[in-house]
Amino acid sequence: MARKYFGTDGIRGETNKGAMTATMAMRVAQAAGAHFRRGDHRHRVVIGKDTRLSGYMMESALVAGFTSMGVDVIQTGPLPTPAIAMLTREMRADMGVMISASHNPYRDNGIKLFGPDGFKLSDEDEAAIEALIDCEPDLVPSSEIGRARRIEDARGRYIHAVKQSVSDRIRFDDLKVVVDCANGAAYQVAPSAIWELGAEVITLGVDPNGTNINDGVGSTSLDAVKAKVIETGADIGIALDGDADRLIVVDEKGETVDGDQIMASIATRMAQKQVLRGGGVVATVMSNLGLERYLQGIGLTLERTKVGDRHVLSRMREGGFNVGGEQSGHMILLDHATTGDGTVAALRVLASLVRSNRPASEELRMFEPVPQLLKNVRYEGASPLDAPEVKQAIADAEGALAGRGRLVIRASGTEPLIRVMAEGDDAGEVERIVDTICAAVSDAS
Structure with a gap:
């Protein structure tokens, strides 16, 4: 069944338009509150956000919606998505909400929902909430309206948790690290965690003003962190996205290290220590064929899923894997987090x-x-x-690449875009194939 509101990663869009209005946020909260209101205990939700100007509006609307359903609200202020997942579980909350549009510009925002276990919602839960959004909510009596409070130690709790992902014998004293936080949710916690472990930290993207999130900085705009690494002679650059659930690394030469290489490095070290579960790694159809060949060469497997970290996570849980991710930088290390966590992955890279x-x-x-x-x-x-x-252009391309490469054509889950990806040993052939399909798509639009 086609989804009306939920995309590949929650609900997302331009604020004050379509599904991303204060009214809709309140209805989503009321629907989620009704769905998770089970038993006679006092229900609670943890709400976090990134640094977008519209976060204030969306947060207020969500608070109104949840409290009208008798759900108490815990507000954390700006924190990474994985921090909200962690706090939802630790605080025995019934659900968690992250207000963020991840790597999108400030004009967009989104609502990501977590269940009481700290994992993103299943398709079934999202479908049930969608069905309730357009229904008139069953509001609680005035005596049962929820309360809202803001906790002040959320950042410290998260910093402490992510530091546990590396051995207490590891120190970063000899490392100079550029940390680019995209003017987003990790602008305080990521540099602090890395500094507390001993590194010399040079910061970028740590001055959010509500409209500069992901603007020329972060994991989707690497020129700034590359330049800073070269300028300062740093050992490495760490670039997070707006809600810090993904990272891209820049080496000491200013060259990009994407999620595929990071997964390969982490999986190799874990396999050597015999702590890698599932016999390999879970990634998406977008991961490079080189990663698959490399893992096969060291006796590991690569299982592919549809694009989206929720699909990766689902397969990881089904198959007992503890390492998975996406080429774009989502790194899911289930021994330490229930969702992608750029800061945890960064600490693991630095430890290596x-x-x-x-x-x-x-x-x-x-x-x-x-x-x-x-x-x-x-x-x-x-x-x-x-x-x-x-369809014919795609069929012709698949025939040309048969046995020598891969073709992935898909519609974006968040924008009106068709993504055309091809890979193979012949770069010229790959370019011709992609251009031919793109031209066919454009002519048919």
């Missing part, structure tokens, strides 16, 4: 540099990527993927 005593350009280059090209085509109206000429 300390243990190996090798530069990042060597320690984090586990395989040679296969030539891969991704292009996006914006469209209006119905999906052009149903057009006969697009």
Whole structure:
């Protein structure tokens, strides 16, 4: 069944339009409150946000919605998405909410929901909440309206938790680290956690003003962190996104280290220590073929899922895996977090540099990527993927790449975009294939 509100990662859109209004936020809270209102205990929800200007509006609306359903609200202020997942579980809350549009510009916002176990909601839970959003809520009597309070120690709790992801024998004293927080949710906690473990920290993107989140900084805008690494002679750069559930690394030469290389490094070290579960790694269809070949070469598997960290996480839980992620930088380490956590992954990367005593350009280059090209085509109206000429272009490309590469065509879950990705050993052929399909999609739009 097609979803009306929920996309690949909660509800997201431009604020004060469509599904991202204060009215809708209140209705989502009322629906979620009704769905999770079970038993006769006092119900509670943890609400966090990133640094977007619209976060104040959305937070107030969510508070109104939840309290009208008899749910007590705990507000944390700006914190990473994984921190809200952690606090939901630790505080025995019935649900958690993160107000963020991740790597999107400040004009957008989103609502991500977590269950009492700290995991993102299942498809069934989201469908049940969707069904309630358009219904008139069953409000509680005035004597049962919920209360709201803000906790002041949430940042400290999260910093303490992420530091537990590395051995207490590890110190970062000899590392100089550039930490780019995208002017987002981790602008205080990520630099603090890394500094507390001994590193010299140089910060970028730690001056949020409500409208500069992801603006020229962070994991989707790497020029600033690359320049700062070279300028300061840093050992490594860490770039987080707006809600800090993903990271991209920059080595000491200013070169990008994406999520595939990070997964390969973490999985290799864990396999050597015999703590890697599931016999391999879970990633998405977008991960490079080079990663798959590398893992096979060391006796590990790569299981692929649809795009979206929720799909990766679902397969990890089903198959007993403890390492998974996405090329875009989501790193899910289930021994330490219930969702992608850029800060935890960063600490693990830094710990590997300390243990190996090798530069990042060597320690984090586990395989040679296969030539891969991704292009996006914006469209209006119905999906052009149903057009006969697009179907034929895709079929021709699949035939050309058979046995020598991969083709992934998909519609974005958050924007009117068709994403066209191809990879293979011949870079020229890959480019021709992608351009041909993009042209067909554009003509059919």
